[in-house]
Amino acid sequence: MHNDLNLPFLLLFGIVSIILFFSGYIGKLVRFPTIIFFILSGLILGNIVHQEEVIEKFSELGIVLLFFYLGLEFNFERAIQTGKRIWSVGLLDFFFGFVVIFVVIKLLEFDLFTALIAGGIAYASSSAITSKILVDTHRIANPETELILGLMVFEDIVAPILLAIISAFASGGNLSFLTIGIIFAKIFAVFFAVFLISKYLKNPLSRFIDSFIEEDIFILFAFGIVVLASGFTQYIGLSEALGAFLVGVLMAEAGKEEEVEKALYSIKDLAVALFFMFFGASIHFTASDFNSKLILALVVIVVLSIIGKFLTGFIGGLIYGLSKRASAIVGFSIINRGEFSIVMSKFAHPQHIPVVGLYVLIMAFIGIITAQFAPKLANLLFPKKAKKKKKKKKIEKPSYV
Numbered sequence: 001m002h003n004d005l006n007l008p009f010l011l012l013f014g015i016v017s018i019i020l021f022f023s024g025y026i027g028k029l030v031r032f033p034t035i036i037f038f039i040l041s042g043l044i045l046g047n048i049v050h051q052e053e054v055i056e057k058f059s060e061l062g063i064v065l066l067f068f069y070l071g072l073e074f075n076f077e078r079a080i081q082t083g084k085r086i087w088s089v090g091l092l093d094f095f096f097g098f099v100v101i102f103v104v105i106k107l108l109e110f111d112l113f114t115a116l117i118a119g120g121i122a123y124a125s126s127s128a129i130t131s132k133i134l135v136d137t138h139r140i141a142n143p144e145t146e147l148i149l150g151l152m153v154f155e156d157i158v159a160p161i162l163l164a165i166i167s168a169f170a171s172g173g174n175l176s177f178l179t180i181g182i183i184f185a186k187i188f189a190v191f192f193a194v195f196l197i198s199k200y201l202k203n204p205l206s207r208f209i210d211s212f213i214e215e216d217i218f219i220l221f222a223f224g225i226v227v228l229a230s231g232f233t234q235y236i237g238l239s240e241a242l243g244a245f246l247v248g249v250l251m252a253e254a255g256k257e258e259e260v261e262k263a264l265y266s267i268k269d270l271a272v273a274l275f276f277m278f279f280g281a282s283i284h285f286t287a288s289d290f291n292s293k294l295i296l297a298l299v300v301i302v303v304l305s306i307i308g309k310f311l312t313g314f315i316g317g318l319i320y321g322l323s324k325r326a327s328a329i330v331g332f333s334i335i336n337r338g339e340f341s342i343v344m345s346k347f348a349h350p351q352h353i354p355v356v357g358l359y360v361l362i363m364a365f366i367g368i369i370t371a372q373f374a375p376k377l378a379n380l381l382f383p384k385k386a387k388k389k390k391k392k393k394k395i396e397k398p399s400y401v
Helices: 009-030 034-051 053-072 076-107 112-123 127-136 145-170 177-200 202-212 218-235 240-253 257-281 292-320 324-333 339-345 350-372 374-381
Strands: none
Touching: 009 034, 009 257, 034 257, 034 350, 053 145, 053 218, 053 240, 053 257, 053 339, 076 112, 076 145, 076 240, 076 292, 112 145, 112 292, 112 339, 112 350, 127 145, 127 324, 127 339, 127 350, 145 177, 145 240, 145 292, 145 324, 145 339, 177 202, 177 240, 202 218, 202 240, 218 240, 218 257, 240 257, 257 339, 257 350, 292 324, 292 350, 324 350, 324 374, 339 350, 350 374
């Protein structure tokens, strides 16, 4: 597709890149996560950025590289340790974030696949937004932060699997026990293959990376293997994000996550920024897009998403051994939604994209505010008890003084 303005590709790509730069710069100035401003820039530009398919295709690499970088944060040992420590809170999170939304949307008489998509979109908090606010508000050392980051890790592990399941159904699979069994068999086979490679070939892989790490051609290997694995999982009917995530895990197992991360850092930042911009550009708000049924569904999902995440944090915090106040801080800190919701939304019906876009923007803004002021909001619910000053005993003077 050629753009209507007849602009050369390089000129159009340059304009888009500069717009992304200013969007990110504004985000830095106002200390808001840049994700929001990339989406807003896409909303403003609208169809202009969709007029060049090459740029749009490049933006799809944003999903791949986003999940690849998530994979770099894990190895199998860390994933197992995190699961052991936080599995009960993680299951609670999955119940409130996915199961409740799925059931309610089905009760509102939407089809089964739409209910599945709604649950996927509402499930995970934004790791990018949450971690940025924790750093900016100097709360990294707080006692509740360990639980917040643990939940982010749990969601980061579950999200690629959930995305693979949704992707398999989106490609034409029916919701039968046989189909579900085949999907899980594929996911298990891919995980098992990566586990075997990491167990028996991680040392040769490590030595191979060491031999090329200083060469210019290393970026071709790193980029190529990520895209190749993503294409393979997409080819067998799973999500491309799962393949990228597992390559990241494999690199972490080989102990080369830092080297590979540096090699692809610039490409990742550009591709992810373009991805969020194109999501914003795909949202077109018209009156016909919002019938009473969709508006009701949007309101219900927003309310349940806020309540569900707060309850996850609060109840989960108490299970974890935190105080009521610290548990409330966890609940207020994880309300936001962002990148995972956007990635899940690409499988939604086209007529539902505007509603999804509005949901992401609403939840991102509400979540940023609640996370920013989480300690103050928690103080309103559970005020700190004032320390009583001990009364000094009055010492009577002896009679001889």
